Amino acid sequence: MRIARDDQPRPLSTCWLYWIAVPTGDQAGVIASLGLTRPVPVTFAEAEAVIDEDGHGEAEDNPDGLARVYVSPEIEGWTLVIGPWCDPCNTDRSDEVLRLCVDLSSRYGGAQAYYFGIQNDGSAWLIAEHGVVVRRYCETGQVDDGLLTLGEPLVQERAERERMGLPPVWEESARNGDAEEEWKWRAFDMADEIASALGVNPLTLTESMRVHGVGVLAETPTPVR
Secondary structure, three states: OOOOOOOOOOOOOOOEEEEEEEOOOOHHHHHHHHOOEEEEEOOHHHHHHHHHHHHHOOEOOEOOOOOEEEEOOEEOOEEEEEOHHHOOOOOOOHHHHHHHHHHHHHHHOEEEEEEEEOOOOOEEEEEEEOOEEEEEEEEOOOOOHHHHOEEOOOHHHHHHHHHOOOOOOOOHHHOOOHHHHHHHHHHOOOHHHHHHHHOOOHHHOOOOOOEEOOOEEEEOOOOOO
16 A cells, blocks of 8 residues: 555544554564564554544454554654553553563663543553663552552652642552542543653644654454454
C-alpha cells in the first residue's frame, strides 16, 4: 500500500486505549525488539479505525485485540505501539509488558506503557528508564490494582496530591481508606495527562507534529489468543 505524503497525524483514540511509547524514531528496531511480524503500512485514519475495533473486541479474527498492534511512524522523535497487547495492568499481560518496557528502555533510554479509559474507566502508567522500572501504578477499580504498584510516585502524582491537600507519598495499605477515595477517582483520569507530560500522547496528535516514515499494523508474538 502506498501512503500519501500528506497523510497527517490525528488523535488515535478509543474507549479503552493501551499503548507503549518509546523515545526513538527506530521503528524497525522497536518492531524487532517486541517480536512483531508482518508489518503492513496503514494511514493514520486506518490506524484509528483498527485501534477502535480492537479496543472494543469487534474483530472476528481478533476478539481479544491481542493479535495485532499499530506501530506509528516517528512522531516528534517518538514511536508509539498501540493495542490491548500493550496493556500494563492486565493480569495476563502485566509481567510481559513490564519486561518489554525494561528491554526497550535499555536500548533506547526509556519506555512507557499506558492504559486509559476515556469514559472514566481508569488509568495505568509504567515508566522504565535505562533498564530500570521507575514507576508502575494502576487505578482501574480492580481489587488487585495495588499489587501492581512499583517505585515511588512520579512528580506529576506528587504535585496533584499536594494540590488536593493529600500527602505526596502514601502507603499502599491506605489505598482503600476514606482519605484516599478522592485520589482514587482523580487518578482514574491521569494517564492521559502523564503521557503528555513525559512524551508523545496518541490522544493529542495534531497535524502540526513532525512525522517521519509510515505507520504499520503488525502481528504480535502472543501464542494464545
